Amino acid sequence: MKNKIVFGLLICLVFLAGCSNEQTLEEFFHQEMKRMHKYDENFSYSLVHTEINAIHEDDAIAVFREHNNRGEQIFIAYFEKKDNRWEWKQTRGAKWDSPHKWSAMHQIPYIYSGAISDNDIKEIYAGGEKAKIIDVEGNKRFWYAISPSKEVEVKFVGKDGTEEIVESIDEEMLKDWEK
Secondary structure (H helix, E strand, C coil): CHHHHHHHHHHHHHHHHHHCCCCCHHHHHHHHHHHHCCCCCCCEEEEEEEEECCCCCCEEEEEEEEEECCEEEEEEEEEEEECCEEEEEEEEEECCCCCECCEECCCCCEEEEEEECCCCEEEEEECCEECEEEEEECCEEEEEEEECCCCCCEEEEECCCCEEEECCECHHHHHHHHC
């Protein structure tokens, strides 16, 4: 009788240990990147930054670089965990030195983001929310801010304290880019 109880407890422990083996965000991210690009031989990527519980419990943000047939890009992705499984919800991308200065996710959560190469930029705000600025490589940096509002002003603050409201697209730079 005692052996049966001990054996039953061991079976329960093995079962519980197997159930607690949840996939991490990083494991899920790499699995999905390989799945989405399995036929693209000219594709490479690197995970730059993650933030778990970014907005609420069981969500995450990942910032990653990608080299593909369009060149080098940087992306931000938003994830949520449902029933102990990660789900990829939204993604936005940017290119370095592009006339597209920033973009925003169009569904809740509203995440504003962009690539910057100007080292004179000290802070960035989307509405009243201060952005996180991530050093990527050299003078390449990436920023993101989570806002409760769908449409906000984006403001860059220089090291000298000057403030500039920045439109999503730099029209002058776009004209030069199109030439």
